[in-house]
Amino acid sequence: MMKRIGVLTSGGDGPGMNAAIRAVVRTAAAYELEVLGIRRGYAGLLDEETVELGPRAVANLIHRGGTLLGTARCEEMRTEAGLRKAAENIARFGIDGLVVIGGDGTFRGAQELSAVSDVHVVGVPGTIDNDLYGTDATIGFDTAVNTAMEAIDRLRDTAEAHERLFFVEVMGRTRGFIALSVGVAGGAEDILVPEIRTDLEGLSAAIRERLAAGKRASIVVVAEGDDAGRAFEIAEKLGHGLVMDYRVCVLGHVQRGGPPTAQDRLLASKLGAGAVRTLVEGRTGVMVGLMNGKVVETPFEQTWRNDKALDTDLLYLMKVLAR
Numbered sequence: 001m002m003k004r005i006g007v008l009t010s011g012g013d014g015p016g017m018n019a020a021i022r023a024v025v026r027t028a029a030a031y032e033l034e035v036l037g038i039r040r041g042y043a044g045l046l047d048e049e050t051v052e053l054g055p056r057a058v059a060n061l062i063h064r065g066g067t068l069l070g071t072a073r074c075e076e077m078r079t080e081a082g083l084r085k086a087a088e089n090i091a092r093f094g095i096d097g098l099v100v101i102g103g104d105g106t107f108r109g110a111q112e113l114s115a116v117s118d119v120h121v122v123g124v125p126g127t128i129d130n131d132l133y134g135t136d137a138t139i140g141f142d143t144a145v146n147t148a149m150e151a152i153d154r155l156r157d158t159a160e161a162h163e164r165l166f167f168v169e170v171m172g173r174t175r176g177f178i179a180l181s182v183g184v185a186g187g188a189e190d191i192l193v194p195e196i197r198t199d200l201e202g203l204s205a206a207i208r209e210r211l212a213a214g215k216r217a218s219i220v221v222v223a224e225g226d227d228a229g230r231a232f233e234i235a236e237k238l239g240h241g242l243v244m245d246y247r248v249c250v251l252g253h254v255q256r257g258g259p260p261t262a263q264d265r266l267l268a269s270k271l272g273a274g275a276v277r278t279l280v281e282g283r284t285g286v287m288v289g290l291m292n293g294k295v296v297e298t299p300f301e302q303t304w305r306n307d308k309a310l311d312t313d314l315l316y317l318m319k320v321l322a323r
């Protein structure tokens with residue numbers, strides 16, 4: 001019978017993680033379960049950094065960015081010795097079930113941990129990249145997109161005032177979900193993503209064509225992992241062929257912070273509660289996600305082995321709307 005569960009956040013932080021922790025703690029209380037918070041992800045699990053969490057400990061938390069428990073990356077968890085130590089600590093803490101909030105690296109660690117211990121483990125998708133199979137959206141993605149969109153709205157004012165081209169770099173080392181969403185929502189003229197090879201000559205020609213048609217300002221959104229390079233590199237490669245003044249703006253980690261949007265708070269609340277219910281009902285080794293409005297479960301390995309498709313139809317729509 002399950003009596004105590006643990007909860008940790010691991011990998012990159014994202015807005016909404018606190019809302020997920022809150023949902024885990026208060027749902028667990030409804031099932032009369034104790035909750036042990038583990039600080040700094042798997043690193044804190046190995047270093048025995050824990051805190052008891054009750055309903056009052058997570059008061060006024062739903063609107064805060066970052067993570068109450070802190071987060072870190074832990075190379076030691078990739079070793080056999082690290083996994084054994086983690087399993088021993090879980091047994092010592094009396095943890096029957098563990099909720100891990102993070103991305104694919106977090107879930108890989110969870111799967112390996114469950115293989116060397118008796119603990120039941122359930123994952124909650126917390127990453128701004130939205131790159132996990134098995135959920136329509138990940139916690140933090142909507143906030144990151146809205147943060148980047150607000151920046152682009154402001155940059156467009158300057159672009160139009162000075163008749164400039166702006167290259168705006170957003171996060172997305174391997175996937176272009178943020179770039180695609182913010183590019184369409186922000187009215188960008190071009191969007192460069194890792195999934196589609198960038199034709200620099202075609203991009204330069206399109207910019208010149210828009211200029212000849214009377215368009216005096218343009219925004220090009222660049223995912224940081226684009227095959228042609230990062231925003232500064234792309235701008236330098238195009239060089240004088242742009243035939244217009246340009247600037248580069250790298251949004252960077254500003255996309256990770258700030259209060260979560262209502263959408264991320266709702267998602268985190270549903271998934272945090274869903275993770276506890278999954279543990280209580282005896283299931284393990286799965287991520288809880290939201291698909292078509294319903295909470296679903298996906299085995300850990302499928303979340304990173306299966307490819308989450310980018311909606312490339314949006315790229316065509318962007319080109320139509322950018323005329």
